[in-house]
Amino acid sequence: MPARKPPTKKSGARNSVTQRSAAAPASGAVPPYGDPIRAAIARGDQREMKNVAASARKWMADVQAALDQLDSAMKKSGK
Numbered sequence: 001m002p003a004r005k006p007p008t009k010k011s012g013a014r015n016s017v018t019q020r021s022a023a024a025p026a027s028g029a030v031p032p033y034g035d036p037i038r039a040a041i042a043r044g045d046q047r048e049m050k051n052v053a054a055s056a057r058k059w060m061a062d063v064q065a066a067l068d069q070l071d072s073a074m075k076k077s078g079k
Helices: 011-023 034-043 046-077
Strands: none
Touching: 034 046
């Protein structure tokens, strides 16, 4: 009886993994959701709380600016 070859991976499977990682968002600052804010409060470290607050305010300002741009673009495309 002939020896059987072990199954091999198809090249398409490798390509899909490569494509998914290329489409993954770049790592960077994580928006400060409620849990990290509450955790900083619970630890009571003033410096950490100030840093988290500053980060959250910057993130919220960036989001608000993006929403303003989105609203402007929707108004322009709606005409």
